[in-house]
Amino acid sequence: MRVFVTGGTGFIGSAVVADLLAAGHEVLGLARSAASARALDAAGATPHLGSLEDVESLRTAAARTDGVVHTAFDTADLARFVEAGRVERTALEALGDVLAGSGRPLVVTAGFAFLTPGSVATEEYTSTDPASPVGRAAEPLARSMAESGVCTSVVRLPCVHGTGDRFTVPRYIDVARRTGVSAYVGDGLNRWSAVHHTDAARVYRLALEKAVPGARYHAVAEEGVPFKEVARTIGRRLGLPVVSTPPEEADAHFGIDSYFAQADIPASSALTRERLGWEPTGPTLLADLDRDGYYAA
Template sequence: MRIFVTGATGFIGSAIVRELLAAGHQVIGLARSDAAAASLITAGAEVHRGALDDLESLRSGAATSDGVIHTAYFTTSSDMVRSAEVDLRAIETFGAVLAGSGRPLVVTSGIGLLLPGCLGTEEDAPSPNSAAAPRVASEEAALALASRGVRVSVVRLPPSVHGEGDHGFIPALIAIAREKCVSAYPGEGLNRWSAVHRFDAARLFRLALETAPAGSRLHGVAEEGVSVRDIAGVIGRHLNVPVASLPVSDASEHFGWLSYVWHFFSMDLPASSTLTQQHLGWHPVQPGLLEDLDQNHYFTNER
């Protein structure tokens, strides 16, 4: 198939591009810069110039494809509502192009949309009180496209999608621990993060594209819950700094403008992928989060 991929040069998207090409698909990657275009050409993909907020570029990219994988997201901590609105408009645009065609659309969502404190499953609907509440509308809009003749599926990713080249929460925690000379965790540190390696996640996106029924909610989760105290412990050991509990009242001072990292680090976000594995035959094989951290590539360069 000829697949249009947004976020095709990103941490997860680039792994998806590699996975699709290895499986024999053609890939058209959305690129908003010359550097992104060059990266796609090097990977063996075609280039489609545009941007996530350029809806005409999204329409034309989807119109010439056999399916769409949407991973791009405007990640800005300063205006989460605006980021979610751009995402929603993109999904609606893809839906309008693909309606009635039966072609696949795979949309990225997050475990953070679920109510924290209990093991989230694929059957759980997003919570309006979740940490990522502005994105709830995107998931709902995507799944509604199943009734319009789109073979849509949603892949919920955990707080940590890890692997070499990660620039998400874990590198931010490492940078703060390096700067403050202490690897801190919230309270007793017993809250959990679900996790997945980006190569396992990429394989799930391909399987969703190829076989997921319309309206599927899928969980890209390899580990149901890794305690944040254990994460902080590995960081502290590699940096040779103390590992310590931090009261919530001290979080703003310790994390400064990265306090939103602490907000997610203090949440209990375990999740299961049992149904996803049963229905799609997806079985994670890459290293887990703590094992990946121990391979040292997270610590070889200051970030």
């Protein structure tokens, strides 16, 4: 297939590009700068100049390809999350306009934030409660697009780790360095589900190749890793004390990263494994966190 990938220079998108190319697909990658175009070219993809804000660039690329994988998102500044979500919505709507009725697949990235804390999330779960959205708007939007004739499927991502990670775990390494302790909240038994980025990339490719409208997949290798174990590994690697922070002090300690430090969001991938024949093979979160690469200055 000829596949248009957004975010192909990012941590997850670059693994998706590599996996697609290795499986024999051709990749057209969205590039919003000359540096990104060079990176895509070096990876073996064809750069397509444009951005999520430039919806005409998205329409043109979607019209020239057999399917789309969307991983781009402005993750650089969490304070701009709402604006980034708005940009993503408009971009997805533009892609959906081009793909509607064609049967050509659009695979969309979603997450587990705010997903039924305390219970193991399955692929069957969808939130209908507007007060507990399933991550940001991408997932509900993909669902409604599937109902109106776009072949969308959703890949829900947990904590994704691996070489080039700059989104989740590195933030907690930064907090530990800044505060001089590696902290967890309360008993620290709240769980994170996790996956290595190369395993996640395979879920995107299989979802694209399968092209089942309205499907939801969990790129989850580990159902629930206690946050205390994450904090312990970070503390050991940095030579810092590992301490419990009372819940009422978590916001002051972790700042904007307080939500995920306390989040209990275990997730299963039993249905994804069955439906896609997917089996993760990459390192576990704790093994990966023991790599020097995570602690380079």
